[in-house]
Amino acid sequence: xxxxxxxxxxxxxxxxxxxxxxxxxxxxxxxxxxxxxxxxxxxxxxxxxxxxxxxxxxxxxxxxxxxxxxxxxxxxxxxxxxxxxxxxxxxxxxx
Amino acid sequence: xxxxxxxxxxxxxxxxxxxxxxxxxxxxxxxxxxxxxxxxxxxxxxxxxxxxxxxxxxxxxxxxxxxxxxxxxxxxxxxxxxxxxxxxxxxxxxxxxxxxxxxxxxxxxxxxxxxxxxxxxxxxxxxxxxxxxxxxxxxxxxxxxxxxxxxxxxxxxxxxxxxxxxxxxxxxxxxxxxxxxxxxxxxxxxxxxxxxxxxxxxxxxxxxxxxxxxxxxxxxxxxxxxxxxxxxxxxxxxxxxxxxxxxxxxxxxxxxxxxxxxxxxxxxxxxxxxxxxxxxxxxxxxxxxxxxxxxxxxxxxxxxxxxxxxxxxxxxxxxxxxxxxxxxxxxxxxxxxxxxxxxxxxxxxxxxxxxxxxxxxxxxxxxxxxxxxxxxxxxxxxxxxxxxxxxxxxxxxxxxxxxxxxxxxxxxxxxxxxxxxxxxxxxxxxxxxxxxxxxxxxxxxxxxxxxxxxxxxxxxxxxxxxxxxxxxxxxxxxxxxxxxxxxxxxxxxxxxxxxxxxxxxxxxxxxxxxxxxxxxxxxxxxxxxxxxxxxxxxxxxxxxxxxxxxxxxxxxxxxxxxxxxxxxxxxxxxxxxxxxxxxxxxxxxxxxxxxxxxxxxxxxxxxxxxxxxxxxxxxxxx
Numbered sequence: 001x002x003x004x005x006x007x008x009x010x011x012x013x014x015x016x017x018x019x020x021x022x023x024x025x026x027x028x029x030x031x032x033x034x035x036x037x038x039x040x041x042x043x044x045x046x047x048x049x050x051x052x053x054x055x056x057x058x059x060x061x062x063x064x065x066x067x068x069x070x071x072x073x074x075x076x077x078x079x080x081x082x083x084x085x086x087x088x089x090x091x092x093x094x095x
Numbered sequence: 096x097x098x099x100x101x102x103x104x105x106x107x108x109x110x111x112x113x114x115x116x117x118x119x120x121x122x123x124x125x126x127x128x129x130x131x132x133x134x135x136x137x138x139x140x141x142x143x144x145x146x147x148x149x150x151x152x153x154x155x156x157x158x159x160x161x162x163x164x165x166x167x168x169x170x171x172x173x174x175x176x177x178x179x180x181x182x183x184x185x186x187x188x189x190x191x192x193x194x195x196x197x198x199x200x201x202x203x204x205x206x207x208x209x210x211x212x213x214x215x216x217x218x219x220x221x222x223x224x225x226x227x228x229x230x231x232x233x234x235x236x237x238x239x240x241x242x243x244x245x246x247x248x249x250x251x252x253x254x255x256x257x258x259x260x261x262x263x264x265x266x267x268x269x270x271x272x273x274x275x276x277x278x279x280x281x282x283x284x285x286x287x288x289x290x291x292x293x294x295x296x297x298x299x300x301x302x303x304x305x306x307x308x309x310x311x312x313x314x315x316x317x318x319x320x321x322x323x324x325x326x327x328x329x330x331x332x333x334x335x336x337x338x339x340x341x342x343x344x345x346x347x348x349x350x351x352x353x354x355x356x357x358x359x360x361x362x363x364x365x366x367x368x369x370x371x372x373x374x375x376x377x378x379x380x381x382x383x384x385x386x387x388x389x390x391x392x393x394x395x396x397x398x399x400x401x402x403x404x405x406x407x408x409x410x411x412x413x414x415x416x417x418x419x420x421x422x423x424x425x426x427x428x429x430x431x432x433x434x435x436x437x438x439x440x441x442x443x444x445x446x447x448x449x450x451x452x453x454x455x456x457x458x459x460x461x462x463x464x465x466x467x468x469x470x471x472x473x474x475x476x477x478x479x480x481x482x483x484x485x486x487x488x489x490x491x492x493x494x495x496x497x498x499x500x501x502x503x504x505x506x507x508x509x510x511x512x513x514x515x516x517x518x519x520x521x522x523x524x525x526x527x528x529x530x531x532x533x534x535x536x537x538x539x540x541x542x543x544x545x546x547x548x549x550x551x552x553x554x555x556x557x558x559x560x561x562x563x564x565x566x567x568x569x570x571x572x573x574x575x576x577x578x579x580x581x582x583x584x585x586x587x588x589x590x591x592x593x594x595x596x597x598x599x600x601x602x603x604x605x606x607x608x609x610x611x612x613x614x615x616x617x618x619x620x621x622x623x624x625x626x627x628x629x630x631x632x633x634x635x636x637x638x639x640x641x642x643x644x645x646x647x648x649x650x651x652x653x654x655x656x657x658x659x660x661x662x663x664x665x666x667x668x669x670x671x672x673x674x675x676x677x678x679x680x681x682x683x684x685x686x687x688x689x690x691x692x693x694x695x696x697x698x699x700x701x702x703x704x705x706x707x708x709x710x711x712x713x714x715x716x717x
Contacts, residue, residue, distance in 0.1 A: 032134075032138050060338040060339070064132075072330050
């Protein structure tokens with residue numbers, strides 16, 4: 001993965017910045033679409049091919065890239081990319 | 096190491112872009128040779144599917160179609176399998192069944208895989224998909240449960256095989272992590288771990304011509320069972336194991352597929368300084384190099400040599416390519432008391448100052464092996480880069496800094512995957528060394544006829560039988576050069592030829608003054624009343640230029656005549672690799688019947704055939 005945890009440094013990012021710098025490359029990788037644009041309000045129906053299996057691929061790729069782990073309940077509570085970004089940032093802060 | 100396929104070089108930053116620009120099978124194959132994660136493998140799979148459906152040429156990829164049956168979710172596995180297969184020159188399609196449809200697929204009367212022409216079915220069951228019933232402390236129930244599970248697996252295999260004719264790749268069972276009895280778990284009959292261990296042992300004994308084992312238990316224990324089993328992913332998506340091991344799992348599967356196609360590697364070419372021993376022989380001298388016991392670096396290189404010797408013992412041919420004076424490079428092999436590898440283990444020794452790629456080409460020529468059979472082991476990244484660039488067919492593993500990990504890396508890469516083991520594997524390495532001796536004999540005696548006579552060759556020709564089958568299949572799947580039609584048959588096909596009265600089959604061995612060459616030729620002819628057609632004629636390149644082909648023809652003709660045939664038909668199907676037999680039938684006195692760019696047909700009038708004088712004595716079996 002191109003974005004190991006350290007690549008983002010120790011600076012504190014807000015959710016919007018993290019989506020651009022941290023999550024967008026992962027989403028582009030998973031959906032094999034280098035033009036894909038996501039934002040805080042993006043949800044699964046907005047992205048072609050974002051089904052339950054793609055969801056697993058996203059989570060696994062994020063776990064690997066940022067050295068975090070998700071519980072099933074955390075994943076099912078997510079509403080959109082914004083809440084995902086907040087969850088990852090929270091977990092990274094606690095690593 | 097396994098998770099990241101660390102023997103493969105890292106992909107460049109513009110990997111995605113390169114994939115999206117690739118327009119040929121060859122380009123995709125090169126891109127697959129990096130250490131890729133499941134998303135990158137998916138990109139390759141997408142691109143392959145795009146090229147396939149838009150009519151691009153996929154040469155030189157070989158098309159392989161497999162089925163996938165599992166009790167778990169395998170949809171995330173398929174793109175990784177397709178992407179990984181490219182690494183082995185395979186354009187793979189996977190027919191998969193729905194989640195948890197093992198029994199329905201295997202035992203249904205409506206054949207799920209009907210009309211699919213599958214060359215293999217991957218039967219991927221884990222312990223959750225078996226009727227395992229733990230009964231701790233109850234030996235009778237435990238034994239009965241093993242038998243029940245074993246019968247379930249065996250009948251699934253038989254049924255799938257009967258319905259499709261495909262070989263079954265059966266994965267064995269990764270043990271569970273949660274063991275309530277602790278260290279006592281394995282000793283107590285009927286615990287889940289005990290049942291899995293005993294079932295795996297039974298599965299290993301499941302010998303049949305159409306079953307191959309995928310050692311998932313071994314892979315899972317190599318990476319660690321607590322890493323392998325991911326309960327969260329299991330609960331969320333019924334994923335059978337941690338997604339991060341998808342690339343190595345896919346590589347394990349594709350090694351078997353490649354091995355079935357004869358693509359396993361056969362020769363290891365080794366650098367010397369800082370690879371086989373620590374230090375530089377030319378600078379440090381015999382007493383200065385590090386090899387042997389008593390020093391950690393010396394022991395690391397010793398361990399590598401021990402591993403390489405084991406490869407040699409299982410039939411892998413060894414060669415040396417070193418930038419050194421020849422005499423200097425040989426000193427450790429001759430004089431160092433702690434070297435495990437000796438000169439007699441090395442079939443080709445190239446120590447000079449030319450570049451490594453040229454030397455590897457020379458070695459390939461000396462040993463009559465293709466570059467796709469070669470692995471090149473070198474501690475120097477610059478040499479590795481040069482060889483990879485010049486000779487993309489040669490496998491060149493990345494090596495870690497620490498020589499203690501060289502042996503592990505070499506083995507983890509899985510270059511020498513075996514799907515069968517014949518007695519001849521054991522002896523093959525020494526055949527090749529004999530061959531190098533032969534070249535020297537030939538240089539000294541200028542007269543070819545005298546040389547051939549001095550070899551005192553004896554050819555033993557017998558119909559296919561069960562004893563020879565493993566080697567026959569191996570020759571059929573591996574021979575590329577001296578192979579007139581390059582038709583590939585598996586164990587089942589070969590057994591069918593043996594039993595079908597409409598076919599004349601021959602396995603041919605050759606012995607000579609310098610040793611036993613083992614089985615060197617395979618013949619399959621279709622018998623029609625007056626006309627015999629040669630379906631398969633292949634020979635090991637070890638025995639080229641010895642008039643063996645004339646002796647083989649003599650054998651075929653005498654049998655054809657005996658059964659009343661008057662004509663023999665031979666076909667030559669040109670490939671990139673079999674130019675060597677382009678004029679085979681013409682040289683043997685056949686006449687051209689027809690010819691297009693796909694194949695040439697040749698005929699021999701048996702009534703006009705006169706057996707030549709040959710320097711080979713023939714022994715035919717009935």
